[in-house]
Amino acid sequence: MNQAEFNALCVAPGCTLRDALLRLEATARGFLMVIGEADRLLRTLTDGDLRRARLSGLEDETPVRDLPAQSPQVVHEDATASMVLECMDRHQIDHIPVLDAQDRPVDVVFRRELSQRIWLSPPHLGEEETAFVEEAFRTNWIAPLGPHVDAFESELAAHVDVGYAAALSSGTAAIHLGLLLLGVQPGDTVFCSSLTFVASCNPILYCNAQPVFIDSEPCTWNMSPQALERAFESARQEKKMPRCVVLVNLYGQSADMDALLPICERYGVPVLEDAAESLGARYKGRASGSFGHLAVYSFNGNKIITTSGGGMLVSNDAALMARAKKLSTQAREGARHYEHVEMGFNYRMSNVLAGIGRGQLRVLDERVRQRRRVFERYQQALSDVTDIRWMPEPEGFHATRWLTCFTLAGEDVNARCNALMRSMERHSIEVRPVWKPMHLQPLFQNAPYFPHANGLDVSRQLFETGVCLPSGSNLSEEQQNRVIAHLRRVLSQPEAHRALV
Numbered sequence: 001m002n003q004a005e006f007n008a009l010c011v012a013p014g015c016t017l018r019d020a021l022l023r024l025e026a027t028a029r030g031f032l033m034v035i036g037e038a039d040r041l042l043r044t045l046t047d048g049d050l051r052r053a054r055l056s057g058l059e060d061e062t063p064v065r066d067l068p069a070q071s072p073q074v075v076h077e078d079a080t081a082s083m084v085l086e087c088m089d090r091h092q093i094d095h096i097p098v099l100d101a102q103d104r105p106v107d108v109v110f111r112r113e114l115s116q117r118i119w120l121s122p123p124h125l126g127e128e129e130t131a132f133v134e135e136a137f138r139t140n141w142i143a144p145l146g147p148h149v150d151a152f153e154s155e156l157a158a159h160v161d162v163g164y165a166a167a168l169s170s171g172t173a174a175i176h177l178g179l180l181l182l183g184v185q186p187g188d189t190v191f192c193s194s195l196t197f198v199a200s201c202n203p204i205l206y207c208n209a210q211p212v213f214i215d216s217e218p219c220t221w222n223m224s225p226q227a228l229e230r231a232f233e234s235a236r237q238e239k240k241m242p243r244c245v246v247l248v249n250l251y252g253q254s255a256d257m258d259a260l261l262p263i264c265e266r267y268g269v270p271v272l273e274d275a276a277e278s279l280g281a282r283y284k285g286r287a288s289g290s291f292g293h294l295a296v297y298s299f300n301g302n303k304i305i306t307t308s309g310g311g312m313l314v315s316n317d318a319a320l321m322a323r324a325k326k327l328s329t330q331a332r333e334g335a336r337h338y339e340h341v342e343m344g345f346n347y348r349m350s351n352v353l354a355g356i357g358r359g360q361l362r363v364l365d366e367r368v369r370q371r372r373r374v375f376e377r378y379q380q381a382l383s384d385v386t387d388i389r390w391m392p393e394p395e396g397f398h399a400t401r402w403l404t405c406f407t408l409a410g411e412d413v414n415a416r417c418n419a420l421m422r423s424m425e426r427h428s429i430e431v432r433p434v435w436k437p438m439h440l441q442p443l444f445q446n447a448p449y450f451p452h453a454n455g456l457d458v459s460r461q462l463f464e465t466g467v468c469l470p471s472g473s474n475l476s477e478e479q480q481n482r483v484i485a486h487l488r489r490v491l492s493q494p495e496a497h498r499a500l501v
Contacts (some may be wrong), residue, residue: 001108002485003492009108010035013042013065020064021050029110031095033072034064039104041097043070074099077106077419081117081428084109098426107489109426117428118483121302121403124474125356126363132355145329146351152358153312159361160279160287162295162314164321167349167357168328171276171298171311175246176203177327177347178272178294178313181320182244184209189240191231193223193248193255193274194437194449195459199298200248200274201438212242213439215452216459219392221405222255223247224452225263231450232267244270247292249278250435251391251468252304252371252402254288261291272296276311280304280368282398289314299353304367304402304473305360307353368400370473374480375401378469381484385491405434407465408491414464420490421467429483434466 008027011020013036023032024047032045045064053067073091075084076099088096088111098107136142153165168174184190186208192201194213204211214231217224228245235241245264249255254275264271273292275281281288289295294315299307315321326332331344349357375390382388391405408417417433424431437459439449452458470483 001489003489006108006489009033010105011045011064014063016061016063017050017053017058018060020045024050029095029108033097033105033108035105038102041072041074041099041103041105043067044072044095044097072097074105075109076100077422077426079426081109081114081426084426085111085114088114107423107426113482114428118430118470118475118479119472120430120432120468120470122472122474123301123306123308124367124472126359128362129356129359132358133352136352136355141351144348144350146354148351148354148358149349152349152354152361155358155361156297156312157314159364160289160314162287162290163316164318165312165314166321166324166328167354168311168313168347169349170199170309170347171274171296171300172199172203173328173345173347174296174298174311174313175200175272175274176206177324177345178296179203179207179209179244179246180327181294181324182270182272184243188243189235190244190246191228191242191269192246192438193250194439195221195250195435195462196248196274196438197276197435198438198441198443199276200246201444204246209243211438211444211447213437213444213447213449215437215450215457216250216462217256217452218458219394220253220256220397221391221458221462222250222253223260224458225256225259227450227452228260228263231448232263232269234450236267241267242269244272244293246272246274248274248276249281249288251405252278252281252400253391253393253397254278254281254283254291254399256394257283257291270294276300277303277402278400280364280400284396293317294320299357299360304371304400305357305364307349307357307360310349310353310357367473371401371404371471372399374471374473374475375404377477377480378404378484381481382487385488387491401471403468404471405466405468407434407462408467409465416491417465417467420487423490424483424486427486429486430470432468434462434468436463 010033034042036042074097094111097105100106149167153167157165184207188209190204191212195216201211215224215227270293273295275289275295276298278288279297297312299310327344328347331342333339387408387410389407393399438444
């Protein structure tokens with residue numbers, strides 16, 4: 001509902017019964033709000049109220065203020081979608097006004113919205129996955145490993161132009177194995193992007209190593225070369241170089257590899273490229289995930305393609321990948337019996353899930369196009385909203401726009417972001433803040449951190465001002481228009497919420 005539609009639901013106490021009936025007919029929402037002094041809500045008005053007024057003998061020109069007093073059912077701005085639905089069910093109503101702290105109506109929620117939730121990034125299955133899964137069942141090959149696993153590995157490696165791949169149970173498992181393969185030992189340090197999901201750095205703790213967090217840069221939102229340089233210089237002076245760098249590609253966009261990789265090479269430290277969110281993206285013509293000594297993809301349910309849960313470790317190093325496959329299958333030795341000389345893990349992907357992945361991989365390029373179209377529609381529809389700053393895409397970068405993200409500018413921006421997200425959730429639209437940086441997480445409160453510049457903590461700013469919008473490749477234009485309409489209302493001036501027509 002846009003601002004004009006909201007305004008059309010508001011009438012003054014002097015509105016006649018006839019005019020109220022005409023307004024109900026024109027708006028087709030089933031109710032009106034009667035607004036009194038100081039813009040406060042006096043009552044709601046429904047078809048039933050008007051019908052009862054006519055039956056009681058009131059004339060068409062009777063003002064609605066003369067109707068019997070009624071206490072409206074309302075919620076306040078801190079109400080969640082579940083709280084709104086509970087109130088609707090309790091009072092058997094299908095619409096409910098939302099009041100601010102001064103009891104002024106600022107929003108309306110309808111039952112239909114709550115039953116049609118818009119998700120941030122839902123799975124989007126195609127037509128080929130079923131055939132692969134049915135084949136796995138038909139051949140009774142549903143256990144871990146099998147022909148679909150082998151094929152998924154080779155097909156994905158070819159797609160991103162990397163030599164070898166190992167299909168695993170999750171992206172987190174892939175990062176853990178990657179750290180072990182790069183020699184991370186207890187007591188080592190590992191540099192890691194701070195603006196990321198915790199799965200990027202939890203495996204550092206699995207290895208009993210120490211994370212050192214690196215800030216983002218404004219122009220890509222990914223790892224800051226300036227901060228990375230200072231972190232290396234500090235490590236050199238302390239004579240404790242990191243074992244590796246976990247370089248995250250955020251929200252479907254590559255980091256600036258031409259700026260970051262030479263720094264790591266100069267200090268002789270390998271890169272584990274966390275491309276969990278960026279499968280399908282490209283950087284100066286090369287696939288995201290093809291730059292690190294090792295790289296990781298995720299196929300979690302919210303990713304651009306999914307196996308419901310799963311991940312992939314890729315590399316051009318054949319020996320490393322052979323070892324990855326051994327470690328991920330409990331490190332079994334090549335004997336007839338079960339022989340083990342080192343600790344291993346149960347990290348392999350099942351043949352069934354690999355079948356889903358093969359079907360999904362066939363539509364990856366189309367999914368990228370669809371997500372970019374979603375971003376472009378947002379960008380075009382909201383081009384006149386001057387407070388929005390979209391996640392940048394520098395020249396030479398080709399992002400998937402896995403999630404469409406923006407930051408807000410202006411005064412009280414953190415409060416406005418929180419109000420926006422509360423409002424969208426109240427209407428059953430899933431939005432999220434940009435990742436809370438790892439250096440701000442209680443889990444890592446004692447970890448070293450290198451900001452982009454002295455006095456400039458970019459990742460903190462992005463967290464405090466950033467919002468992720470529904471971005472699924474199966475998001476319909478009707479759903480997106482609903483998101484856009486709510487965004488416009490929330491981002492408009494507060495006075496506009498209470499204007500009467």
